[in-house]
Amino acid sequence: MTKDVIITDRLILRNIGARDAETIATLIDNYKIAVMLARVPYPYKIEDARQFIALTKDPPADERVFALCLKNQAETLIGICSYERRQSVEPELGYWLGEPYWGKGYMSEAVKAVIAQAFTVAGHECLVSGCRLQNLASRRVLEKAGFEHIGRYEIDSLVLKANVPGHRFSLTRERWQELSRCV
Numbered sequence: 001m002t003k004d005v006i007i008t009d010r011l012i013l014r015n016i017g018a019r020d021a022e023t024i025a026t027l028i029d030n031y032k033i034a035v036m037l038a039r040v041p042y043p044y045k046i047e048d049a050r051q052f053i054a055l056t057k058d059p060p061a062d063e064r065v066f067a068l069c070l071k072n073q074a075e076t077l078i079g080i081c082s083y084e085r086r087q088s089v090e091p092e093l094g095y096w097l098g099e100p101y102w103g104k105g106y107m108s109e110a111v112k113a114v115i116a117q118a119f120t121v122a123g124h125e126c127l128v129s130g131c132r133l134q135n136l137a138s139r140r141v142l143e144k145a146g147f148e149h150i151g152r153y154e155i156d157s158l159v160l161k162a163n164v165p166g167h168r169f170s171l172t173r174e175r176w177q178e179l180s181r182c183v
């Protein structure tokens with residue numbers, strides 16, 4: 001596993017670039033996606049994508065934002081998976097996938113690889129994540145990856161212009177190592 005690109009069974013996880021702006025804007029301009037994310041506006045314009053891409057340039061050494069691509073179409077972004085500090089002390093795992101790609105196990109595959117990168121390359125001790133109460137697919141992705149439910153919290157939703165309740169999860173490096181040994 002190199003620092004910049006991760007290759008899994010079906011995916012390539014690479015850095016985001018200016019060339020991804022149009023695809024990001026097309027995929028994420030979807031209420032079903034935007035309403036599940038905290039800081040994404042809706043409607044979502046190409047300028048929003050450009051702004052987001054600019055923010056992901058030169059991240060701190062222990063934070064990453066990966067473009068998810070299918071192995072046979074390495075140029076075409078299908079979603080994003082990241083770990084960044086945001087407001088929390090621990091880095092937060094976040095992700096979304098374009099709707100045409102849901103239900104095929106892609107995010108579970110990506111999250112598994114990104115978690116391994118966060119613990120082994122970036123050297124983190126713990127990751128946190130969260131999802132809205134009704135986001136059962138996201139909750140399942142986190143639980144399958146080994147995340148433990150640690151309580152509820154408030155998500156500041158840009159789309160809804162309100163705080164909405166969510167489930168909070170965490171995964172320590174120690175638990176991840178234990179679970180990895182059991183596979």
Ligand SMILES: CC(C)(COP(=O)(O)OP(=O)(O)OC[C@H]1O[C@@H](n2cnc3c(N)ncnc32)[C@H](O)[C@@H]1OP(=O)(O)O)[C@@H](O)C(=O)NCCC(=O)NCCS
Pocket residue numbers: 032033034036037095096097098101102103104105106107108109130131132135136137138140141
């Ligand atoms: C959440 C999201 C990333 C999942 O991506 P995905 O590639 O479809 O997820 P996977 O296929 O890897 O896994 C989804 C799991 O949830 C389960 N699932 C999906 N919808 C479900 C539902 N309504 N109720 C219960 N489980 C559900 C699937 O069966 C699967 O579990 P399984 O492998 O045990 O069968 C994708 O739906 C998405 O981008 N949603 C909008 C944005 C979002 O919610 N981002 C996360 C914010 S916290």
